[in-house]
Amino acid sequence: MKPFIGITMGDVCGVGPEIIAKSLMDGAVHALCHPVVIGDTGALERARDLVGAPFTVRTLASDAPLDDAADPRVALCVDPGLSVGALPYGEVRPEAGHAAYEFIRIAVDMAQSGQISAIATAPLNKEALHAGGHLFPGHTEILADLTGTTDYSMMLATPKLKVIHLTTHVGMLEAVRRITPERTHRVIRLAWEVLTRSGMASPRIAVCGINPHAGEHGLFGEGEEELKLAPGIAKAKAEGIDVSGPWPGDTVFFRAMRGDFDVVVACYHDQGHIPVKLMSIDEGVNITVGLNGGLIRTSVDHGTAFDIAGKNIVRHESLIAAIRFATELAPKEGATKRPRTSP
Amino acid sequence: MTISRPPAPPPTPLVVTMGDPAGVGGEILAKVWRRREEGRPGDGPIPPFFVVGDPDWLSSLCPIHLLDDPTQAPSVFSRALPVLPERLANPVRLGQGDPENGAAIIRSIERAVALTAAGVASGVVTLPINKHVLQSAGFAHPGHTEFLGELAARHWADAPHEPVMMLACPRLRVVPVTVHMALRRAVETLSIDRILTVARITEAALRRDFGLAAPRLALAGLNPHAGEEGRMGSEDATLIAPAVATLRDEGIDARGPLPADTLFHAEARERYDVALGMYHDQVLIPIKTLDFHGGVNVTLGLPFIRTSPDHGTAFDIAGRGMAREDSLLASLHLAGSMARTRAESGI
Numbered sequence: 001m002k003p004f005i006g007i008t009m010g011d012v013c014g015v016g017p018e019i020i021a022k023s024l025m026d027g028a029v030h031a032l033c034h035p036v037v038i039g040d041t042g043a044l045e046r047a048r049d050l051v052g053a054p055f056t057v058r059t060l061a062s063d064a065p066l067d068d069a070a071d072p073r074v075a076l077c078v079d080p081g082l083s084v085g086a087l088p089y090g091e092v093r094p095e096a097g098h099a100a101y102e103f104i105r106i107a108v109d110m111a112q113s114g115q116i117s118a119i120a121t122a123p124l125n126k127e128a129l130h131a132g133g134h135l136f137p138g139h140t141e142i143l144a145d146l147t148g149t150t151d152y153s154m155m156l157a158t159p160k161l162k163v164i165h166l167t168t169h170v171g172m173l174e175a176v177r178r179i180t181p182e183r184t185h186r187v188i189r190l191a192w193e194v195l196t197r198s199g200m201a202s203p204r205i206a207v208c209g210i211n212p213h214a215g216e217h218g219l220f221g222e223g224e225e226e227l228k229l230a231p232g233i234a235k236a237k238a239e240g241i242d243v244s245g246p247w248p249g250d251t252v253f254f255r256a257m258r259g260d261f262d263v264v265v266a267c268y269h270d271q272g273h274i275p276v277k278l279m280s281i282d283e284g285v286n287i288t289v290g291l292n293g294g295l296i297r298t299s300v301d302h303g304t305a306f307d308i309a310g311k312n313i314v315r316h317e318s319l320i321a322a323i324r325f326a327t328e329l330a331p332k333e334g335a336t337k338r339p340r341t342s343p
Numbered sequence: 344m345t346i347s348r349p350p351a352p353p354p355t356p357l358v359v360t361m362g363d364p365a366g367v368g369g370e371i372l373a374k375v376w377r378r379r380e381e382g383r384p385g386d387g388p389i390p391p392f393f394v395v396g397d398p399d400w401l402s403s404l405c406p407i408h409l410l411d412d413p414t415q416a417p418s419v420f421s422r423a424l425p426v427l428p429e430r431l432a433n434p435v436r437l438g439q440g441d442p443e444n445g446a447a448i449i450r451s452i453e454r455a456v457a458l459t460a461a462g463v464a465s466g467v468v469t470l471p472i473n474k475h476v477l478q479s480a481g482f483a484h485p486g487h488t489e490f491l492g493e494l495a496a497r498h499w500a501d502a503p504h505e506p507v508m509m510l511a512c513p514r515l516r517v518v519p520v521t522v523h524m525a526l527r528r529a530v531e532t533l534s535i536d537r538i539l540t541v542a543r544i545t546e547a548a549l550r551r552d553f554g555l556a557a558p559r560l561a562l563a564g565l566n567p568h569a570g571e572e573g574r575m576g577s578e579d580a581t582l583i584a585p586a587v588a589t590l591r592d593e594g595i596d597a598r599g600p601l602p603a604d605t606l607f608h609a610e611a612r613e614r615y616d617v618a619l620g621m622y623h624d625q626v627l628i629p630i631k632t633l634d635f636h637g638g639v640n641v642t643l644g645l646p647f648i649r650t651s652p653d654h655g656t657a658f659d660i661a662g663r664g665m666a667r668e669d670s671l672l673a674s675l676h677l678a679g680s681m682a683r684t685r686a687e688s689g690i
Contacts, residue, residue, distance in 0.1 A: 172566055250631040278629050
């Protein structure tokens with residue numbers, strides 16, 4: 001059975017409604033899943049007319065039963081009724097910021113009640129979000145707040161490479177400081193959990209080193225690999241997880257793409273982002289892993305692009321990729337497993 | 344697109360050092376020589392080269408021709424591998440480094456540089472050595488490159504010699520501003536002076552040896568998103584930005600600090616001729632991910648041309664026929680092209 005995937009509209013003044021309308025026209029999306037838009041009906045209809053899509057929009061309440069015999073010519077839209085569909089494209093509007101927040105809140109409710117299996121998010125505008133009264137740096141922090149999560153990680157995925165991060169948006173010195181055996185162990189487990197729940201039998205996890213050549217046995221570095229990474233790896237191994245490393249950064253990503261590993265644990269932002277964006281600038285998907293309740297959220301890797309919103313020139317490949325990974329990583333029936341020993 | 348004519352060979356042959364004969368060097372050398380007639384688009388056939396190495400070892404790998412005079416190398420190259428003899432103390436045992444052979448390995452490097460200094464060879468291509476084997480034979484240098492720097496000082500007393508490592512493949516050139524040190528130490532020792540030194544040497548080399556009239560340098564930011572105005576580390580604003588401003592004042596086409604994660608995809612690569620990264624993995628990850636087998640290690644900042652394969656001796660697979668010759672092949676092509684360009688530019 002195809003899963004229901006929630007697609008949040010993000011900021012209606014940006015390119016979100018357009019990429020959603022284009023994606024709903026795309027047979028690939030309907031082959032993967034049953035898409036459910038969580039957004040504004042008016043904004044979706046306006047975008048549909050802009051891109052020349054043939055579907056009609058059926059507005060639903062968030063608790064309405066979903067029908068798995070859904071017709072691809074009818075777009076399902078869960079709409080909180082904030083009537084933001086006529087706001088001008090390309091402008092920062094507090095109403096749009098508040099609506100973007102509400103779309104996410106509803107999506108989390110729907111995921112928690114089991115109506116949808118995962119969430120793919122269209123971009124929001126941070127300035128509008130703040131003007132709308134929601135003082136979060138971005139999607140990830142909103143989702144963490146709504147699910148009561150404190151310990152999560154960013155995964156980047158392309159068809160050939162998945163990377164999960166020990167640290168992300170901090171300076172390099174701070175990143176090295178923040179890496180601990182506990183964090184290493186936690187992120188290995190997060191990777192293991194998301195992949196096993198999605199149906200992968202025994203994911204092979206590789207941990208990348210911090211220093212050049214993974215420290216080359218203490219030649220480069222102050223033993224960070226031994227102090228910060230190795231104990232976390234050993235603990236995960238003892239729990240029955242197939243994890244190896246620390247491996248040299250310059251070869252581990254090539255090896256993963258060749259098929260040696262299913263996911264690489266990167267120590268810091270650029271270490272994981274460089275290989276992913278090098279290979280697939282259009283196909284890279286950002287995934288928040290570790291949200292309470294096993295909620296999977298995937299995101300497009302671009303912003304609201306106010307400068308081109310409403311012009312029908314935006315590309316929607318990134319949203320298709322986000323929907324693809326939401327489907328792939330959504331928890332599957334009967335796939336929930338435990339490693340040999342619990343943590 | 345211009346119509347290309349087959350490039351002329353470099354003015355004199357290249358010289359290849361023996362490297363550690365217990366490693367994969369001999370195997371890849373013989374594989375490359377067998378492919379001597381093959382061209383690469385825009386490159387023509389492999390430029391003629393000769394090896395300073397042990398005749399017994401090399402003759403077990405492919406037909407060789409012993410040279411009295413290295414200038415004969417191009418005329419015999421199509422029939423046999425031209426060899427200038429440098430005899431090993433002991434027979435080669437593959438996979439087992441032999442310190443007693445260290446002296447000959449080191450002499451091969453010294454002679455290759457001396458022949459280049461004398462104008463007999465137009466550039467040096469080094470096969471991998473094993474530092475641990477050579478150190479037990481009394482080799483006191485941290486690595487190959489540092490040793491070459493010392494030899495440069497011996498032969499070119501007045502020329503500057505500050506070795507800078509560049510890695511090159513057909514789709515990307517990268518230079519790490521800091522190399523083999525801990526990440527934390529790389530951040531702590533990064534300085535405006537170091538960035539300027541590396542950038543200036545890189546720019547000069549791209550003009551002289553790569554035929555670029557106005558090389559475009561892209562400097563990667565150190566921190567995520569190039570620091571995002573100091574929110575994630577201060578070094579992008581305090582070190583890299585001022586260095587870029589100074590370089591631009593000097594007339595160098597430098598840009599940065601640029602977010603490193605979006606610097607290496609195909610479209611971004613069109614906008615520069617070389618990317619300078621602030622630490623080892625920042626540039627090694629993209630080039631090895633893009634071209635795992637064909638990367639070349641080029642030493643800039645020496646008075647002579649030097650390239651080498653970007654892998655080691657690989658004792659574990661030596662003699663098993665598994666080693667790929669792509670990187671050595673690319674090293675020879677690139678050294679030949681650099682020698683040609685340097686001769687034509689006359690700088």
